[in-house]
Amino acid sequence: MTLSPSLAANPLISSWLTVRADGTVTLRVGKAELGQGIHTALAQIAVTELGLSPDQLEVAPLSTAASPDEGFTAGSLSTQVSGAAVRAVGAAARRLFIEAAARRAAVPASSLTVADGAIRTPDGEIVGSYGSLAAEVNLDVDAAGAVPASMVPAGTVPLAERPAQSDLTRIDLPDKVFGRPRFIQDLELPGMVHARVIRPPLLRATLADIPEERLAGLPRAAWMVRDGDFLAVLADREEVADAAAARLRGSAKWEPADDLPEESRLASWLRDQRSETLVLAAGEPAAEPGRPTPPGTTASASYSRGLIAHASIATSCALARFDGRLLEVWSHTQGIFPLRNAIADALGLDKSDVVVRHVEGAGCYGHNPADDVAFDAALLACRTGGRPVRVLWDRAAELGSGPLASAMTADVTAVLDPDGSVRNWTYDVWSNGYNGRPGYAGNPGLLANGYRSGGSALPPSVDPPLASGLGSGRNAVPPYTLGSARVATHRLLSMPIRTSAIRSLGAHFNVFAIESFMDELAAVAGVDPLAFRLARLDDERARGVLLAAADAVGWGQPPGAADTGLGLGYARYKNTGAYCAAAAQVEARESVRVRRLVLAVDVGRVVNRDGVRNQVEGGAIQAASWTLKEQVRFGPEGITSLSWETYPVLRFSEIPQVDVIVIDRPGHPSLGAGECTAGPVAGAIANGLFAAIGVRARALPLTDRNVLRAIG
């Protein structure tokens, strides 16, 4: 068992836990609650390891002033990395308290047990508790030193033997169901000012001078702040700020500093740009100039997908207060420490003079505008004489000014030998980078910093390295035994439309392309798609999820209705994370509808079974929405899909039935569940569409327009 990177960076137990004399325990973590339920899962690990009842533990809100630095909450790593740290810290603290109780009672520590915070002898006599020993146990010790990793309970009890009641229910849900303020949008600070920012319609543009007479129409109670091309209005009342922003938006003239590609030529535009090539698998390509074409049937196809928006249900919000020395920021960021560092860097402040506190926002699926709005608030708070500033983005900005998931296109070729083997798999994918988070590429990465005087423009986004699961190349290497494969990503070196991380990064598209092409090859070979995959999958866990999903969906049975078909998709997330197979029942009549999705997942040891199911279910529904409907629209003037009408997502009546099968692997480390479904769902839906009506749609989303184009 290797040490969790979170624990290596924050080794002291006291960084994570505070035990009070009343027996209550505070758990501090660096992973943010984004609606995924991570604080519930981490609380469950902590109470299990410490031997507490759930009401004896609270999870503290994150703050750079007090929380352990765990970087970003991203990549489906929180349960794995933070969970392992909390498990080790909990086990270490439990041991220290048991040893202290043993010393007091002069009994062997090995004879003592702890439950509900009370430490007991085998006879049931209480010889101490967390509360009674809180003053004498020193937690300023190295957790890994107090309990070697090998002694941390591996927790290999199968789910079947763990009572379901031992799973915590979501600790944040009651507040939300009973209407208590909990979100950052609900937060008020005394004397705060409301601010709105006026954005250009495209990433790079300069603001022409605003004639004085145009400002005359602003509400008297509002005032304007301009810093270079950064423009904002402030008012004591929110609706006044809104009205002033609407007025300024109509008056501000922007000079575009970039040409946007033509939307209808997006895929070929991606191929034409200057790019940086990264070879992920260096096998022999299927065909190379000057080399004889190998025997067998060569199959080729090109796939593409447009840009996707985070489209959070709330618009991004932040508050900030600057007293002349200390800058405090309240944010729903995914990374309080990277954001703090980026803000300090951009404003030339000392890191110790910036505190970022996390407050829950609406569901977050990657690098959304949370960090940008926090910097908006920070900038403005420096100009209000100490009054706190609250900034809220509007819906148009949320859909059009935040980072997006890049458009992608891929070419794939393979040779199918007469004996049925596949070789010379060749895959090339073109995309903008998937990471422009604060601090990446040495830039603060904060939108307004590119507009204000003396700031620095946002550089083109990069891709995370292989150790972090790649970006454009995430899951680009096929999981199948295919002889030699050549896989390369081509990351664009220019970025007229801003891109960054969104749930699963490149995996949604890459798995869609790979799984579609696997079905195309199976059709050429005349082999059932399930059998075709199984013949090329050696990993028992991979086969396990694929067989489970196929079995549950009724694979191989005749379709229940006309124009209906079943499709499969499989991937192991990042090729190192959770295993997921999806089976889709797709109906294609007036338009494409998914009637049912079956997801089979193997996330290793399950921490909280309903938490896993909820993440898998939600991930699958979101992926179905991306695959069926979602596409950012734009014209020469900028992004045009700025409302829920022009950027539609699946509504209640369009949601498929979703069935989730969780395969318990108690002996294996826990793996994140939130992102593993994205690619398999996309592949399964495209393959189900082919099974339904024989149409191979190679461009996402599967809108009527794209499907009609595929029909020809």
Added chain:
Amino acid sequence: MPVFLINVNGERARVDVEPRTSLLTVLRNDLGLKAAKFGCGQTLCGACTVWVDDRPVYACDVPVEAVGDGQVRTLESLGTESAPHPLQRAIVEGQAGQCGYCLPGVIMRAAAFLRDHPAPSRAEVAEALDPNLCRCGSQQRIVNAVLHAAAEAAR
């Protein structure tokens, strides 16, 4: 600024705002009732759904001057943790949420729907909730919770 007297959650509230100020802004900023949420300001997501005279409305689209004698109800008055509305109980029991930002609007619309349709089908529930968006993918659980609450009420 003009003064408006409006009825909110059974009490008379006095607010001093411009007539075009939205009911959502008044509820959240003047009356401190934060349950109803801002999502789009365009009646396209349902996050701001509250009741006026027992009918669901988009609070972002109702100017305070139009409220008149209408009885406004927000999620804060629907139930409490010790005495929850059946739908609130069903949502907690079914863990029917992820981020939960959409839930106040969803619950208000669904509760109004259940009052008029005590024994709905799954498709009817889904259709009734179409004005409300959920981005986390909790729709199936939410529909299950509405059906569960209906079944409980019928027992």
